[in-house]
Amino acid sequence: MKKSIITFENYSFKYRSQTEPSLQNINLTIHEGEKVVIVGPSGSGKSTLAHCINGLVPFSCKGDMKGSLKIKGEETKELGIFSLSKMVGTVLQDPDGQFIGLSVGEDIAFALENDMIPQDQMRYQVMEVSKLVDLETKVENSIHELSGGQKQRVSLAGVLVDDVDILLFDEPLANLDPATGQQAIALIDQIQQETNKTIIMIEHRLEDVLHRKVDRIVVVDEGRIVSDTTPHELMASDVLQSSNIREPLYVKALKYAGCNITPEMHAAYLDTIVLDGSQDKLQKWFEAKKVVEKESRNDPILSLENVSFGYNQPNQTINNVSFSINKGEMVSIVGKNGAGKSTIIKLICGFEKVNSGKIRLMGEDITRATIFKRAESIGMVMQNPNQMISKHMIYDEVALGLVMRGVGEREIKERVEATLKVCGLHPFRNWPISALSFGQKKRVTIASILVLNPDIIILDEPTAGQDLKHYTEIMEFLCELNKRGVTIIMITHDMHLMLEYTPRAIAIADGQVIADDSAVNILTNEAVIEQANLKKTSLFDLAVRTQIDNPRDFVTRFIAFDKEVRDTWQ
């Protein structure tokens, strides 16, 4: 029997500001050297659970707690946050926000500085840890020069330097492109094998976490633990579906095809799954589903012609980019962190001026038009709604753009009310924005753009950090707008979003368009996947392994069917 390192016993916690407890009657034991994933939808209490372990609850966020939580045999409420930080190292979800030092070395050394370690010894320890995470050549670099994956290595090194026994990762995959996400998971796995630390990961992108082996998955929903079992057992149950967590797609496909998943199938990883007996069912399911071919129109609304741009002249951030978007299309722009996706959007909106090339809107050259002028047809929704919201009440926020354009009061009222209805916000129109959830705030920002009647809406990561339910809500809403004739362009790291909602995708790498094709073709093209840091969908691998004649069609049919199924439980 392994030694237990974390033990929750009948543990409950309620934040002081809330009426309902966030965690109820938790019983959970984690053993030394184990690798545990905690999953759950937004607001399920999984982050609170993590905060209990690292001490932010109850030492920073106050509230009432009942029951007992012991870490390494000691009751946490009798320890302080500082003693806990010697046992539990936390890597927070926002890789940019958590950096304290400016250079890699300085950030890694932060915990040592607080322990008054002399400078020479500190430099030695920083060097040792940076070797562990493969950053020894970057110690002097500024953190801002690093890629997303490297940044995560820095924050990992910053907690490893303290020689903690438990590593806690709070949504390690948020904000990482798919390939970098896989590397992060591999790195965590490697660290565990080298150091035998206890690893706890909080994440809702389960399929990506299962890129490497884990010992146990704990599912949290509505403040309770609804399942605590091995990955293979979990795949065989329907807990994930009932808790609104996305199952790995190949598992979902097998379930749709009527295959009975048993723990013996080892379904948690694509390279362990036993598919004997499933082939026929999948093949039959595949043949039964037909794809509705969409006719493609050719009616460009927005086109970029040989656009180049650089913040400093000789180095081009955007290099000779050309593409055109048709009226009524829904298109994804994908690519690795820092490839130039956001810059292209800035050029389209006029936030930055192109160095050379042309941008046309409905045939008209808008290369030199002002932001204000372009805004009449192109609306931009930022990733973080807090960056856009400037009024206290929902109605005022949505009306703001019209008020600024000097539209008459009666017309404002009509248009705002109509927009609020479209966005499903009409019942809340007199609510303060602070009372809304993140997803609802996002809707408010979309509404505040939509009210201006743009022909094109551009969204930056519309579903970042959303669980499956909110994701579906936002995306279905965008589809609805699309059906009303609004052209939609999205920047995204979510491969599934791209497959499911955008028939066409444009892949960007190093400031150039490397592919402009159907989403399915892009996500099954090894060369493009490699170059743009994307990830091949597991559906494709499943289809190949079960010898389905046309794996691409299989992917398309699955997506269409899955969408229908989820439409019914909307």
Place this chain on the structure above:
Amino acid sequence: MAVELLSYIERKSPVHSLSGATKLIVFLAWSSAAMLTYDTRVLLVMLLLSLAIFAISKVQIRDISFVLYFILAFLLLNNIAIYIFSPQEGVKIYGSSHVIIDIIGRYNITIEQLFYQLNITLKYFVVTPAALLFIVTTHPSEFAASLNRIGVSYKISYAISLTLRYIPDIQREFRTIAQSQQARGIDMSKNEKLWKRVGNASTIIFPLILSSLDRIEVVSNAMELRGFGKNKKRSWYSAKPFKRGDYIVIIVSILLLILSLIITFYDGNRFYNPFM
């Protein structure tokens, strides 16, 4: 991005290689000297010295032009205010009155007043390069360590240095928010009337504050989780040890401070009076 003001500028120069604490001490000595003295001769010598040090530092005027314009505008405002509220200050100080332009009563322009305001302006010109140099040549990582070394508590030092290092981030954020608000039709360009533009600015400030508060929460959690504030003292990864040059510079600057005070107060008065 071009609009990052008051952030560290990387150059190789003798000024950059000094320890941050040294520069801070020099800056404090320098500005005390400039604050205390109204002696035009001392101020002129200091002005020449500060221009020389500025040249040595290899920082270009255009690197800091925005802040410089801001300070010049403020200086102008200050001068106008002095004239409006105390137009005869110079006469009071220097004890004589040479009127050049007759306006009305106390608003007559006198040489004494002009001379007095010239001294004020000189003080600005003496202190500004020193202050700017301290900020743009001290690596932000070293900034907190320097404050801490001269006796400021490390928590306060860290708070100040975090604030400074977030300035570029906040500027970037400001730009992003401003652009997205402009795209909603909030006109911040010169086409709009000034008072309306000021009103429109509030639509940027509100989201900026909200997102800054988010940022503060994340970073303070991160700091606490890594043991910030546990002990009474802490060590510094990027503190620069004092070298011989540092001691020399500190001694020279303190000698200069003393010398300037001796010259200034030699005749028992802070003011150099050419009218006697």
